[in-house]
Amino acid sequence: MQHQAFLDLRTTLDLLKANGELSEVSGEVNWDVELGAVTREVLRRRGPALLFSNITGYRGPQARCSRLATGLFASFRRISLMLGFDQQPSNRALIEYVLKKNATLVPPVLVEDGPVHENVLTGDAVDLFAFPAPRWHHLDGGRYIGTMGCVVTRDPQTRQVNVGLYRSMIVDRNRMGTLIVSSQGWGGHWGKYREMKRPMPVAFVFGWDPVMEFVAGSPIPATICEYDVMGGYRGAPVPLVKCRTVELEVPAAAELVVEGTISDDPATYAPEGPFGEYTGHVSEIATPRPVVKVSAITHRDRPIFRGTLEGSLPGASGENSYMSSIQRAAIACNVLRNAGIPGILDVFVHPVNNGTTVIVQIKKHYEGQPKQIAAALWGSNASSHRYKFVVVVDDDIDPGDYEAVDWAINYRVDPGSDDIVVFRSTFGSALDPSTLLEHRQLSELGAGLWNRMLIDATRTWRFPRRPQWGGERFPPLVTPRPQDLELVRKRWREYGFAGWKAEF
Ligand SMILES: Cc1cc2nc3c(=O)[nH]c(=O)nc-3n(C[C@H](O)[C@H](O)[C@H](O)COP(=O)(O)O)c2cc1C
Structure with missing residues (x-):
């Protein structure tokens, strides 16, 4: 693995291109549904990251922004490359790498100026429609500008800065609708401002170094500033510049900032949603929600807009899914280690569920x-929107092997016993379609409500030991004994399997 210095979005795209992981889409594509x-x-098709450079209505020299990059995180290989690995680990x-880096803190540094201020738009010059924000899915309530936008806020009392990744929809030239969940970092700050x-x-x-989205989209504890973690990933302080109209700081080489x-x-609220959400379902119905009143837009020359198609679907999961697969497993592992629980061997999250199910091998x-x-x-804030299902397996089950996990659930779980535990009405995801819409009103409940389930698929110790089973509580497996295998190995060629050839 090579040490990876800070990238910006442009050098990231160069890196992906050099590794055959980026395709420029030069044919015309409409931002309205077609791009999604x-x-x-x-x-x-498990294809490359994409740079759309011919977007309807955003072409020619008069366009303020004519390019959109997407799909950067949508494969383990690309994530590995962006983190600095030569080979996919x-x-x-x-997970071990991410665990270590999430805990390595290098505070940012304030610099005088940066490319993000090459263009500063205020007053009437502010126009969100100047950027090719797609209506990603035909049922989206509008054009979602914020799908890979990292949101910087500051705690008004402690001054602690949070960088989180939260959705936003264009309402008009200078307003964006938002969905603020109280259990999220900015939700805590919002409560105090209110x-x-x-x-x-x-x-x-x-659009900046991909560690920004990788860290902002993950539950770093509220006491830690995500800029410090980003610095930890690259082993250097993040260069920040002051915003022009709000008292916040942003990466100096970001493509675009909306203040x-x-x-x-x-009275200032506007309808936001619905949105094709991470669950692979359209989340909810249009609801009056808080809006960002935009005071400034700053951007680099010839900015590249950054966005992502949300929604995990079997066989077609996106960026959030792959990021979450790594980060949510690493963070679960961290929670368990910090809780002092022994014997945590491996933790696995399949991309398709974004961390809604976590499988722990012990x-x-x-x-x-x-x-x-x-x-x-479930007692950790890291379970906000995640870990609805916790599956625990023994050390002979590879948690990343769904066939093995399925087998363990089928033959090591008695659903009528304590192998299954349901924890009712705890905080959860307001976007989960398996919960009645009325039971996930953020304005009433602050966060979604979830029933959660533990599937203990380990061999139980509640059974008595039986001498017939070698003094074990669970019966032995049907795998051949070593001496049986040795005999078969020796005689393998003698059996003469007609029409089939295989080495032992
Ligand atoms: C692509 C992407 C989109 C996301 N969209 C939202 C969102 O709209 N609302 C939300 O609350 N969380 C969203 N998340 C999850 C949060 O970013 C995540 O919970 C993170 O921990 C938030 O940061 P915080 O812990 O500082 O609140 C998204 C994550 C990713 C990777």
Whole structure:
């Protein structure tokens, strides 16, 4: 692995191109639904990252922004490359790396100026429609400008800065609708600004080093600033510049920044949603929600807009899914280690569920251990929108092998026993379509409500030991004994399998 210095979006695209992982789409594509549909079909074919450079209405020298990059995170190979790996490491190695980096802190540095201020637009010059924000899916309530936009906010009391990744929809030239969940980093800040009866300053950052989205889209503890973690990933302080109209800082080489404030006056709210969400379903119905009143847009010359098609679908999962597969497994592992639980061997999240299901492989030390694991995960804020299902397996089951996990669930779980634990009405995801829409009203509940389930697929210790089973509580497997295998290995060629050839 090579040490990876900071990239910006342009050098990231160069890196992906040099490795055959980027395709420029030069044919005309309409931002209205077509761009999202093309992206979905490329995901379905496990294709490259895409740079759209011929977008309807955004062509020619008069266009302020004519390019959109997407799909950068939608493969483990690309994520590995962007993190600085020459070869794609195993799931386990990637998780260990991310665990270490999430805990390495290098504070940012403030610099005088940067390319993000090559163009500064305020007042009447502010026009969100100047950027090719797609209507990604035909049922989206509008053009979603914020799909890979990293949102910077500051705690008005502690001054702690948070960088999170949250959606936003264009309302008009200078307003964006938002969905603020109280259990998220900016949701905590929003609560404090509301109590103080002050609008919350925000800055949406589009396109910079991919560690920005990788870290902002993951639950870094609220006491840690994500800029420090980004610095930890690259081993250098993130160069930041001051925003022009709000008291916040943004990466100096970002492509595009939208600055503004959010008021809690319901008279300022505007309908937001629905949106084709990470669950692969259209999330909800259009609902009046807080809006960002944009005070400035700053951008590089010839900016490249950054966006992503949300929604995990079997065989066609997107960027959030692959990022979450790594980060949500690493963060679960971290929660469990910090809780002091022994025997955590591996943690796996399949991209298709974004971390809604987490599979934990353990060396079992005591019978109550799987429940302790579920309790630690569900008691952590990292389980916001994640870890609805916790599956715990023994050390002979590879958590990344769905066939093996399925087998363990089928033959090591008694659904009428304590192997299944349901934890009701805990905080969850307001976007999960398996929950009644009325039960996930953020304005009433702050966050979604979830029933969660532990599947303890380890061999139970509640059974008595039986001498007939070698003194074990669970019966032996049907695999041949070593001496049986040795005999077969020796005689393999003598059996003469007609019409079939295989080495032992
Ligand atoms: C592509 C992408 C889109 C996301 N969209 C949202 C969103 O619209 N709302 C939200 O609350 N979380 C969203 N998330 C998840 C949050 O970014 C994630 O929960 C993160 O932990 C938020 O940062 P925080 O912990 O500082 O709040 C998204 C994540 C990714 C990777």
